[in-house]
Amino acid sequence: MTKFIDLRNHPTLVSSVLLILVGLALNLIPSRLAIMFGIPLYLDCTGTIITAMLGGNLPAVIVGFCSNAINGISEPETMYYGVISIMIAVAATFFYHQRFFTNIPRLFVVIFTFALIGGGVGSLFTYFLYGLNFGQGITAPFAHAFNDVFGYSKFTSQLLADIIIDMLDKGAVVVLAMFIFRFVSRRLKNHLNQVFLRDSSNRDANKNVKHSLLRKVVVMVIVAEVLLGALASSIGFFLYRDNSIKRFVAIAKGVTNSAAHVVDADRIDEFLTVGDSAEGYKDIEEALYGIRSSFPQTKYLYVYKIERDGCHVVFDLDTDGEPGSEPGSVVAFDPSFEPYLPTLLTGGEIEPIVSDDKFGWLLTVYTPLKNASGKTVAYAAADISMDEIKSDEAMFFIKMLSLFFGLSIIIMSIVIELVNRGIVIPVNRMALAAMKFSGTTMIASTMDTEKVNLDKIRNAADRVVGLGIRSFDEIGNLYDSLSSMASDTYNFIARVQAQAERISKMQEVIIMEFAEVVEARDKSTGNHIKKTAAYVEALAEQLKKEGKFADVLTDEFVHKLKRAAPLHDIGKIAVSDLILNKPGKLTDEEFSIMKSHTTEGWKILTKMVEDAGNTIDANYLNESIDMAHYHHEKWDGSGYPTGIKGEEIPLSARIMAVADVFDALVAERVYKKPFTYEKAMAIITEGAGKHFDPDIVETFTHISEKLYSERTRLDQSGSEASIHLDSNAQKS
Incomplete structure (x- = not known):
């Protein structure tokens, strides 16, 4: 049973064939109409130009050459001019990609170039093929004018006349091609761009490429074509000369044999x-x-x-x-x-x-x-x-070169297209996807493990896997390896992140429990560390919302403050229980010992980070070191343990200072009753510019009432849970 190809399953083939057929029609029909109505123009390359604009080099070259081949059925000599049509196709493709069709000055360059190819090269071609063809055809008036009026030689006059007529012809053809192109729908243009693989990945990937693979292939193909052309031409030349001599020998023998009979x-x-x-x-x-x-x-x-x-x-x-x-x-x-x-x-x-x-x-x-x-x-x-052999050889050589290089350009275009489709574009797509995947994973490697966005990494891996390159050669093998690497890398990062998150949570729980054990020794503080942590987070979020300290207060920094806050009083482990829980006022000596909890906390946390090295997530511990050491420093420099002032005090410690004092004021201690909200805030605001950073105090006043209301509600319910403001409270 005969099987037919279902063209619906081959849209690329159908689109290519239809574009070439339309291009041929636009070449042949206008030229026939020009002859029929006696229009002194050729109008024979409209289709070549429009095909170059829509489909690129390969279909344009095919249209140009096939147009001459079809015309060569009735006029065989037309075949030898196919190389000129191909040169116009290549030039049209180049000019379109370089956006020469977008403005008037550049259009004149396009038209003049086409005229030099069609008129100049065509005139020289005719001269070498058939000798001087002066004053014939539609160029006759111009040729005679240059010869009679300006006194130019017949050769120069004919050359100039051919170029001028061709400028008029190519001007009309370019205008017609642009008119047709303007009415081609955007959808069709995009479809043809996809069919002929005008891929943006080539431009993106080639930004980092100094020597394009396609350019190397083009150079190699051109060199091979030139060498092959020279070899074939030389062989053809000597074979033609040998056959010509044999033909002349046969003529000479015929002459002498006839003479011998006479x-x-x-x-x-x-x-x-x-x-x-x-x-x-x-x-x-x-x-x-x-x-x-x-x-x-x-x-x-x-x-x-x-x-x-x-x-x-x-x-x-x-x-x-x-x-x-x-x-x-x-x-x-x-x-x-x-x-x-x-x-x-x-x-x-x-x-x-x-x-x-x-x-x-x-x-x-x-x-x-x-x-x-x-x-x-x-x-x-x-x-x-033998003089006739010289002219015959020259004509044969030119015809052979014309056909050879015409076909060579077509073959070269096909080879370039195959290399582009089969190697360059797949490699560029893989390179671009690999660069994006590598960039995503590189960013991930520099981030906190728990901040890694697995969705972005998965999307980057999916871009690699989703390229869908199907070839059973080294390119296919490379793609399979790249896809496997992307998938394996994603799975590895996902496993590492899950494990790191578990370890990080375990570390955080252990450290938090340790902090609570230390805090529990002070019977007067209750849930102080949890409440201050909540205040710190809420205050940092509000500062960020108001645009203060924008160069420091990132989401990541706020997250680190929240985790670091519970460790601010870790140094109390070095303070005696008798001092921590003394109901009365401390002596100077006892207060001096109490103040040492800042330096002791700094020492403990610093040693913890140094001893643990890379085995612990020390990112937030660095902030906890600053909080523990400097949270009792004052804005005016009267605090302890170092007496630094103003912005010399780390931001984390300045935020903790407000949160720590506020909680101490409103909380009930063994040595005092809780202050009212109003009295506590009066003390806080009075300390702005003295004890506290005034910018931080100003922001705290915007959220303090809500914080106090939430704290009171939790205290009345008897809950020991930490204060967690809802999103509306945090952003108010």
């Missing part, structure tokens, strides 16, 4: 003695003239008797006003014949001789004349002019 060999000596007075001599000479005229390539025709003293003339026809030698005269041997003299003197046959002397480039053939007894008595000789 001349009576038994009367050679009589003709030498009597000359043209001999009976029948004139008739034979007339017959020889007839033979020579039948073969226009024959320059000289003569009959010689070869003797040791020279060539004895029997017949020697006049040539172009140059009289032949008289019968019986002796012509000296030409030096080029010396190698053949022994054979000629014995009456033998010699191979055709090619000589280039004062008589020109000649092919000489000698045919023996034998008498009745079979003895060679003379030779009929013909000199064939």
